[in-house]
Amino acid sequence: MRLPALVRTSVFQLTLIYIGLFGASVVALFIFIYWSTVGFLERQTDEVIEAEITGLAEQYATRNLIGLVEVIRDRVRRPGEERSIYLLVDSTLRPLAGNLRAWPPQFDRPGELVEFRYTDAGGTEVPVRARTIAVGSGYRLLVGREIRELAQIKQTFSRASIWGISLTMCLALIGGVLVGLSAQRRIAQLNRTTRQIIAGDLSQRVPVTGSHDEHEELAFNVNAMLDQIEALLTGLRHVGDSIAHDLRGPLTRLRTRLEMLAAEEQPSKTSIEECLAQSDALLATFNALLRIARVESGAYRSAFADVDLSQIATDVCDLYRAVAEDSEITLSADIAEHATVYGDRELLAQALTNLLDNAVKYTPAGGRIKVRLSKHEHRIRLTVADSGPGIPAADRERVLARFARLDQARSKPGNGLGLALVRAVALQHDGDLKLTDNAPGLVVTLTLPVSRNA
Amino acid sequence: MRVLIIEDDKDVASFVQKGLTQAGWNVDHASDGKDGLFLATTESYDALVVDRMLPGIDGLTVIRTLRASSNTTPVLVLSALGEVDDRVKGLKAGGDDYLVKPFAFSELMARLEALVRRAGAGSGTPATVLQVADLRLDLLRREVQRADKPIDLQPREFQLLEFLMRHAGQVVTRTMLLEGVWDYHFDPQTNVIDVHISRLRSKIDKGFDRPLLHTVRGAGYRLDA
Numbered sequence: 184m185r186l187p188a189l190v191r192t193s194v195f196q197l198t199l200i201y202i203g204l205f206g207a208s209v210v211a212l213f214i215f216i217y218w219s220t221v222g223f224l225e226r227q228t229d230e231v232i233e234a235e236i237t238g239l240a241e242q243y244a245t246r247n248l249i250g251l252v253e254v255i256r257d258r259v260r261r262p263g264e265e266r267s268i269y270l271l272v273d274s275t276l277r278p279l280a281g282n283l284r285a286w287p288p289q290f291d292r293p294g295e296l297v298e299f300r301y302t303d304a305g306g307t308e309v310p311v312r313a314r315t316i317a318v319g320s321g322y323r324l325l326v327g328r329e330i331r332e333l334a335q336i337k338q339t340f341s342r343a344s345i346w347g348i349s350l351t352m353c354l355a356l357i358g359g360v361l362v363g364l365s366a367q368r369r370i371a372q373l374n375r376t377t378r379q380i381i382a383g384d385l386s387q388r389v390p391v392t393g394s395h396d397e398h399e400e401l402a403f404n405v406n407a408m409l410d411q412i413e414a415l416l417t418g419l420r421h422v423g424d425s426i427a428h429d430l431r432g433p434l435t436r437l438r439t440r441l442e443m444l445a446a447e448e449q450p451s452k453t454s455i456e457e458c459l460a461q462s463d464a465l466l467a468t469f470n471a472l473l474r475i476a477r478v479e480s481g482a483y484r485s486a487f488a489d490v491d492l493s494q495i496a497t498d499v500c501d502l503y504r505a506v507a508e509d510s511e512i513t514l515s516a517d518i519a520e521h522a523t524v525y526g527d528r529e530l531l532a533q534a535l536t537n538l539l540d541n542a543v544k545y546t547p548a549g550g551r552i553k554v555r556l557s558k559h560e561h562r563i564r565l566t567v568a569d570s571g572p573g574i575p576a577a578d579r580e581r582v583l584a585r586f587a588r589l590d591q592a593r594s595k596p597g598n599g600l601g602l603a604l605v606r607a608v609a610l611q612h613d614g615d616l617k618l619t620d621n622a623p624g625l626v627v628t629l630t631l632p633v634s635r636n637a
Numbered sequence: 638m639r640v641l642i643i644e645d646d647k648d649v650a651s652f653v654q655k656g657l658t659q660a661g662w663n664v665d666h667a668s669d670g671k672d673g674l675f676l677a678t679t680e681s682y683d684a685l686v687v688d689r690m691l692p693g694i695d696g697l698t699v700i701r702t703l704r705a706s707s708n709t710t711p712v713l714v715l716s717a718l719g720e721v722d723d724r725v726k727g728l729k730a731g732g733d734d735y736l737v738k739p740f741a742f743s744e745l746m747a748r749l750e751a752l753v754r755r756a757g758a759g760s761g762t763p764a765t766v767l768q769v770a771d772l773r774l775d776l777l778r779r780e781v782q783r784a785d786k787p788i789d790l791q792p793r794e795f796q797l798l799e800f801l802m803r804h805a806g807q808v809v810t811r812t813m814l815l816e817g818v819w820d821y822h823f824d825p826q827t828n829v830i831d832v833h834i835s836r837l838r839s840k841i842d843k844g845f846d847r848p849l850l851h852t853v854r855g856a857g858y859r860l861d862a
Contacts, residue, residue, distance in 0.1 A: 456854075459855070463741070466739055467824065498819055502819060502829050505832045506828065528821075529822055529823055532821045532823065536829075
């Protein structure tokens with residue numbers, strides 16, 4: 184990957200911010216530790232120096248310069264690991280007493296606190312922390328402590344902090360870049376897939392690695408969404424093809440007929456009426472298609488309310504009983520009362536009408552149609568069982584699709600959209616539609632959830 | 638009869654205008670909501686045919702405005718939307734009936750006639766006895782007689798006859814019957830309504846010289862002396 188592209192990514196920018204914040208807190212931590220260790224030792228040293236200066240100033244006040252020189256000489260001889268350093272000079276900086284050979288050039292104002300190095304008798308350089316005061320007229324006194332240990336600690340500490348901070352930063356940077364790169368790689372993969380889909384290849388899917396993290400969840404959801412879109416598109420394409428295929432025939436026939444009529448001197452009224460009937464049938468097919476599409480789009484859902492399916496079933500049976508009797512079919516109904524579903528009254532009535540219409544159409548004279556509505560705990564089951572020829576098991580799923588008509592049904596009037604609408608209505612009501620064998624005949628089972636308000 | 642068509646689709650408007658003129662109606666046409674509203678408020682009509690989708694002021698607003706100014710002229714709403722909730726919206730806005738495009742002219746004609754008739758009947762005490770020629774229907778006693786001979790009808794047949802008698806002399810379409818008698822608003826399939834009519838016909842016309850229940854080809858039925 185090109186670096187500028189990496190720098191532009193949000194993951195990398197977040198990593199940088201993270202490194203910055205992390206670094207700042209590490210530095211703050213080191214400063215605190217320094218203040219509470221090295222600072223503490225320094226303050227202790229300073230207190231000792233201060234105490235000595237106070238003592239020596241008192242000596243001068245009581246015993247004058249001679250006494251001071253004596254005390255200094257006495258103290259210089261005292262043994263100890265961390266030696267005290269003294270130097271008393273006159274106004275020309277000539278040493279009068281003390282264990283320092285020369286006045287260090289760093290001091291020029293009295294009261295100052297300065298660190299310097301001097302070379303002791305053994306020739307080693309020794310770090311010293313010291314303070315000066317003015318004594319009497321023109322004399323100056325330097326009091327200090329050797330700070331070998333403190334200097335050692337300081338040195339070790341600063342080396343440790345430099346290494347520590349740099350190492351922390353390096354690790355944070357490497358970690359950030361690694362995390363960023365991996366996230367970047369997965370997002371790039373997602374982007375690549377979406378670009379391919381935009382380019383028209385809807386079969387592409389985001390690779391799933393099985394890591395169960397949020398990237399995985401995203402990939403999973405995107406794939407699920409794509410599946411849905413692909414299914415819808417396929418359905419749409421299929422519908423489009425079907426419409427083109429199934430409506431072209433009748434339209435062509437209608438056109439031919441009109442063409443023949445136009446050529447006639449005196450077109451007969453019946454021919455014109457037949458053309459009208461044909462175009463009405465075409466319009467009915469279009470309306471049915473439109474209705475299925477609107478049902479599937481969920482357009483009716485906003486108008487859903489509690490409806491009494493028992494009443495609808497009773498009404499529709501009532502509507503069809505006369506038709507059935509005319510065809511010498513016995514229509515019996517066993518309808519449980521007050522089965523309430525949450526839905527659209529007209530759609531449910533239309534669906535039941537379609538089911539009964541099919542049953543009446545395909546049941547031979549002398550046959551039976553049984554409509555049964557039963558209430559179960561959470562479901563309402565409505566079955567329409569006929570004693571017609573039934574539908575072979577292999578075709579049962581297929582006949583639910585639009586324009587699906589079995590060969591033996593071609594002789595009957597119909598547009599092949601009846602069951603498709605029933606299924607669309609069932610699905611929109613969170614129910615389902617099943618076809619089973621009535622041996623002989625067909626059982627259509629419409630299962631709907633009981634309204635939650637019931 | 639004087640009717641105003643508010644419809645922006647020229648083909649539909651001229652088709653309706655032509656048909657209604659042939660039927661002897663006096664037809665005015667407005668092609669947008671503003672002109673339509675102007676005509677409807679300044680002129681007096683027996684009925685209005687209003688398309689829902691109009692340029693400028695939409696059809697439902699036209700109807701609402703008319704109703705707000707106490708104009709009670711019956712309105713037939715036309716719509717290409719054709720769905721149940723749309724129907725409810727159209728009727729709520731103050732429309733009296735609703736017709737979905739594309740429609741057969743006979744359907745429009747039948748509905749328009751029913752509207753005008755209903756408006757003409759006005760208020761007053763509702764009839765408890767309906768009579769067409771020698772056919773008598775008593776709403777209170779739930780009895781039907783023809784030439785003083787009692788006729789036994791199923792409850793649904795009784796409702797069907799009542800609807801036909803209330804629209805006596807007018808063409809009543811199958812859709813109107815499904816709406817008026819069964820209260821469902823979808824296209825009745827195949828011949829369900831026809832079967833009910835033929836049963837009713839066999840009860841009220843069989844054995845009488847003069848049939849009362851006529852089939853109007855390509856449109857529906859008419860109960861007439």
